[in-house]
Each structure stands twice: as structure tokens, then as C-alpha cells.
Amino acid sequence: MRNPFLLKQYINTLESAAICARLSPDGNIRWMSESLHKLLGVHYLKRTTAFSEFLHIDSRNDVTGEINQAAANGEVWNGRLCLTSTNRRRWCRCIAIPLYETDGFLAEQILLFQDISREIHLDELLQEARFDQVTALPTRIDLLNDLKQVGAQCLAVLDIRKFRSYADFYGLEFGDALLREFSDWASAFLRTKHINIYRLHGDKFALIPDFRMIPSLFERQLLSFYNALSLHKLKVENSDVTLDVAIGMGVGRKKQLQLAESALSKAKAIYSGYKVEVVYERELLDENKVNWLPKIQSALVDHRFVNYYQPIQSTNKNQPSYYEALVRLRDNNKDLVPGLFLDEAKTTRYYCEITRSVIEQAVLTSEQYQVAISVNVSIEDILNEETVSFIHYVLSEHKKAQLIFEITETESTEDFTKVQAFARDVRRLGGQIAIDDFGVGYSNFSRLISLRPDYLKIDGSIVQNVLHDPTSASILNGLISICKELHIPIVAEFVENKEVNSYLCDQQIEYLQGYYIGKPSPEVNRLLN
Known part of the structure; x- marks a missing residue:
């Protein structure tokens, strides 16, 4: 290099701008950038501080082994890891780059980090949003995704009749317990019929088949579910509760949820008893046919x-x-x-x-x-x-x-x-x-x-x-x-x-x-x- 002083400035500039560290062949930290110090909340290092000490204990051995194996094979390691220090925990994407002497022996490793803690936290929140906190059932997010994946042409929405009366009379905790008991029983029963259940909100649930079930079979399965529920007593806080539900079923190539909601409105209005109200997409198209x-x-x-x-x-x-x-x-x-x-x-x-x-x-x-x-x-x-x-x-x-x-x-x-x-x-x-x-x-x-x-x-x-x-x-x-x-x-x-x-x-x-x-x-x- 014709200008070693200029090269040194380049290196200092890159190191100051990046979240990075340099490790000795045995895994000790020789140097870490100021931004990594801040990320970990560490003000000083001992001469023999091992990088593994900052890895989360659950993955410490696996990550260390993968990085060492990559270096032994002359490869760059690229992965995700969790860094921990006093009262701090940071998720990072990491690239570990091995550097070698002219004789082929490992000289040191350069570790480059990208802090993705916020993205991980938000992704965890989005995952939580997929499941209802009261019943543990999947929510509308999974419903819409599964509906698309299965290509189902029919969907049902059910509503527990007079559920508000239970919650008002016995209290909100009783209402939540009732929803959990209903969800557990319904999930187990419907699973044998190849039907998945989702909680939309309140006492409203959605049901779709887990394969492209023909509408007539889906309707029969819903009637079977209704009959079984009417005979079953749910045990809630030492009380036996028998529920009645209104069920609306929508059939079509798209907007099945809206069709089912329309059918549910009819079921609730006329108190249909054992009959499942069904609205077909073609019926609405015939009613509102526009070229x-x-x-x-x-x-x-x-x-x-x-x-x-x-x-x-x-x-x-x-x-x-x-x-x-x-x-x-x-x-x-x-x-x-x-x-x-x-x-x-x-x-x-x-x-x-x-x-x-x-x-x-x-x-x-x-x-x-x-x-x-x-x-x-x-x-x-x-x-x-x-x-x-x-x-x-x-x-x-x-x-x-x-x-x-x-x-x-x-x-x-x-x-x-x-x-x-x-x-x-x-x-x-x-x-x-x-x-x-x-x-x-x-x-x-x-x-x-x-x-x-x-x-x-x-x-x-x-x-x-x-x-x-x-x-x-x-x-x-x-x-x-x-x-x-x-x-x-x-x-x-x-x-x-x-x-x-x-x-x-x-x-x-x-x-x-x-x-x-x-x-x-x-x-x-x-x-x-």
C-alpha cells in the first residue's frame, strides 16, 4: 500500500461507523467498536473477555460452534443471534468473517452486527395477534390466510345467543371462562369433522373446512355440530351451561366472510333453530346483477x-x-x-x-x-x-x-x-x-x-x-x-x-x-x- 497512513484512516472510519468486533483465534475480544459498546452497555473489557460471554445462554454453544466450524472451513458465517449483558438483550443479524495468515492459520475474526431487536419484538407482537388471548384460538388474521391457502368456497360464522346475559349476570370472568370452555369443546369436536374454528371478536366465531369441502357436506357437518352442542353441557365454575348458537354459512368464490355475515343476520333475525342459514354468492349476484x-x-x-x-x-x-x-x-x-x-x-x-x-x-x-x-x-x-x-x-x-x-x-x-x-x-x-x-x-x-x-x-x-x-x-x-x-x-x-x-x-x-x-x-x- 503506497499510503499506509491513509489506509489506517479508512479502517478507523469504517470501524467507527459500524457495529463490529474483532476476535482472536481462540474467541476472545481484541477490540469492539464504540457503537457495540453502547449496544451492550459495556464500558470496558478485560483482556481475556470471551465473545461467547455475550451470547444468550440458550444458544451460546450452538452459535459458537457454528462460527468456529465456518472459520475452520474457510467460510463466512451469516446468521441471527441474541447478545446479552447487564439488563440488556439485543437481537442482531451477524456476519463473521475469518481472516488468515499467509500460512493459512486463522489470524482473527471480524464480526459485523445489525441490531434487529425492534423488528423481532414487533414480529412477536404480530404473532401474538394471530391468536386470541382468551381462547387461544387463531384469529381473523389466520382465517383470511387459511381461507386463501385452502381455496375454500364455504365459510360459516356463528354467534352465541344471549351470551351478554351470562357475562352481565355472572361477571366478565365467568364470560371469559365460558368462551374458553366452548372453544375447547368446539375445537375438539370440529377437528374430527375436518373443520377449523377461529375467534373473530366477542362471542362471534368463524369456521372453515381444512380442504375444499363441498357446500352440502359442510352444511351437514354444521348441523351435526349444532345438534351435538345443544345436547352438551359446558362446565363453568361449578355450573352447567347449555348454549344455543345462530349459524350463517356463505358459499362463493370470494367474499365468503361477508356472505356468511349476511346469512348470520338472517339466522339471528328469524331464530332459525336447527336450520343453518345459507347465502350463496350467485343469489346476491342475481339480486344485484349488473353488466x-x-x-x-x-x-x-x-x-x-x-x-x-x-x-x-x-x-x-x-x-x-x-x-x-x-x-x-x-x-x-x-x-x-x-x-x-x-x-x-x-x-x-x-x-x-x-x-x-x-x-x-x-x-x-x-x-x-x-x-x-x-x-x-x-x-x-x-x-x-x-x-x-x-x-x-x-x-x-x-x-x-x-x-x-x-x-x-x-x-x-x-x-x-x-x-x-x-x-x-x-x-x-x-x-x-x-x-x-x-x-x-x-x-x-x-x-x-x-x-x-x-x-x-x-x-x-x-x-x-x-x-x-x-x-x-x-x-x-x-x-x-x-x-x-x-x-x-x-x-x-x-x-x-x-x-x-x-x-x-x-x-x-x-x-x-x-x-x-x-x-x-x-x-x-x-x-x-
Whole structure:
């Protein structure tokens, strides 16, 4: 090296910036960086301090053995470990790099760490959210995932009749004990019928088969369950309790939960007795049959896809508020919400034209009112070359427009490189990126870190439950901590009342959205900022 002094400076700079340590061949710590000292809360080291002393005792031997074995094979070790010291415990990703003398003997090992304690903690909270704390049954999160995995076409929802009377008369502890006894008995009975049970909330439960069971067989199994339950007495605090339930069953290719909820409403209303109320998707389609294709075609020709704008209010006076563009289909002086037509549009070539219409209107509105506007882009949009080219053209030609692209469904995207490329190009052309509905069902923080979005929108179900569900509150606080470290502003959706608004402001959430802040409107409020 022509300049050893310069090399020494390079080494010092890298060591000061990294969480790292140097080990002797026998595993003693020769040196650790200041950031590792802070991570462990260690102020000084003995000359013969072994690195293994800082490994959690449960995995100490395994990790040490793996690192030594990798060094003996001339390989780099890459894994996850838990570091412990006085009153501290830190999860880290670690890379152990062996360095050798010219004669091939191990000279020392370099250990590089990345602190992932917050991610691990939040992932544990998300895992806890998968199981109900009272009954230990899986929750709605697993229900939706299992429903997709099995490809089940039928789902049932049951409600315990007069459950509130038990809780009011005997107390909440009795009510919880009753739910546990019911859940244990129901799980054991239904398991023999190849049916899984999930707790939704309160005294409401969902049931789905663990294979693609035909609807008629599923209905017979539900009737068998009903009959058995009516004859069974649950033992709760030395009392014998016989329960009655209302059962609704939904059958269809999609939205089975909504179909079952509709059927349950009928069952509760008419007190159906032994009969299971069933609602078929085709029945609803026949009742509300609309040929959307010609409506979508004519709406595109007549420019009847219109944007509504919902305000997203900044809680920081130094940061501007902005709007989200929400598409509507104007039909006979009525503006139809996207839930009625957008899924149908996605099966046609007209979907990308609707997206372009939304973006065109958002650009003009942004320029006219000098406000930022976010538009939703799905994976279908990102994978459509025409749509992406159109977005590039708009950003290039409308420099004054302030556009934010909200990306949905990032977890289910197999080719995530397309999403990364889209985000990179949008930023290069002056746009911004938001991740939509982050928080439930996935904890893939590597994607969050790789995208480094300009905004992160928290899933509405977390916000809605934050005041009365400790797990939701813990998940939210964990996300806040991670986003502050990554310098990513948070947008909380579904802010529906003053209490939730006040709580989120106290948590220093940067942006709020919901009916309490403002409803979607075809007009932009000039006085928002």
C-alpha cells in the first residue's frame, strides 16, 4: 500500500461507523467498536473477555460452534443471534468473517452486527395477534390466510345467543371462562369433522373446512355440530351451561366472510333453530346483477370516472397536509364507489385506462390547487408497461404536480424487483412513494427498508382497535419506533372519532386520515393548509 497512513484512516472510519468486533483465534475480544459498546452497555473489557460471554445462554454453544466450524472451513458465517449483558438483550443479524495468515492459520475474526431487536419484538407482537388471548384460538388474521391457502368456497360464522346475559349476570370472568370452555369443546369436536374454528371478536366465531369441502357436506357437518352442542353441557365454575348458537354459512368464490355475515343476520333475525342459514354468492349476484362492462366502457368514453379527494391532515404545522384521490363512477347522477366495479374492471383491459384517468385528474388538481395528491397503484398497474410509461410521461411533463403513489399488496408480489424499479423511477422523476395498509399479516421489514417509502400507511384495523386492544396498541407503538428510526412519516387511516384522533396525536403520528378528519369529496378544500 503506497499510503499506509491513509489506509489506517479508512479502517478507523469504517470501524467507527459500524457495529463490529474483532476476535482472536481462540474467541476472545481484541477490540469492539464504540457503537457495540453502547449496544451492550459495556464500558470496558478485560483482556481475556470471551465473545461467547455475550451470547444468550440458550444458544451460546450452538452459535459458537457454528462460527468456529465456518472459520475452520474457510467460510463466512451469516446468521441471527441474541447478545446479552447487564439488563440488556439485543437481537442482531451477524456476519463473521475469518481472516488468515499467509500460512493459512486463522489470524482473527471480524464480526459485523445489525441490531434487529425492534423488528423481532414487533414480529412477536404480530404473532401474538394471530391468536386470541382468551381462547387461544387463531384469529381473523389466520382465517383470511387459511381461507386463501385452502381455496375454500364455504365459510360459516356463528354467534352465541344471549351470551351478554351470562357475562352481565355472572361477571366478565365467568364470560371469559365460558368462551374458553366452548372453544375447547368446539375445537375438539370440529377437528374430527375436518373443520377449523377461529375467534373473530366477542362471542362471534368463524369456521372453515381444512380442504375444499363441498357446500352440502359442510352444511351437514354444521348441523351435526349444532345438534351435538345443544345436547352438551359446558362446565363453568361449578355450573352447567347449555348454549344455543345462530349459524350463517356463505358459499362463493370470494367474499365468503361477508356472505356468511349476511346469512348470520338472517339466522339471528328469524331464530332459525336447527336450520343453518345459507347465502350463496350467485343469489346476491342475481339480486344485484349488473353488466359492468358496457357501463365501464361508456364511462371511459364520456369521462364519467371522477376523482373524490379525502384530506390527509398533518399533525405537524411545519409539514403540509395532502389528499388521497379515490375513484368514483358517475352513473345517473349517482357516484358509485369502487367496490362495486373495480374488481370487475381488473378482469378487463379497461382497468389500466381507469388508473390513467385517476392520475390525469390528480395531476391537474395538484397543479391547480398547489397541493400534493396521492393515487393508488396496484401490482397490476406496476406490471403494466403502458401504465408505467404513462406515469413516467406525466411526471416528466408536469413538474409542478406533487404526486404520491400508494403501492398496495407488496407482500404478495413475487417479482419485487419490479416494485423497487417503479419506486426508483418515480423518485427520480420527482414523485414520492407510500406503502399502503402496512401492519397486519406481514412483518417483512426487509422490503420496508429496501423501499424506504416517503410515507407508510398503517392498516386501518390496527387504528380502529388501538383504544381497546393492547396488542394493536403495542403493534402501533412498535411501528412508530421503527419508522422514526428510518425517518419514514406514518399515516394513520380510519380516524373515526375524537378519542382516536387525540390518542394518535399524543403518539406523534405525522398524518391522520378518516371521516373525523374529512370525508371524500369531489372538491378540494382550498383552506386545508
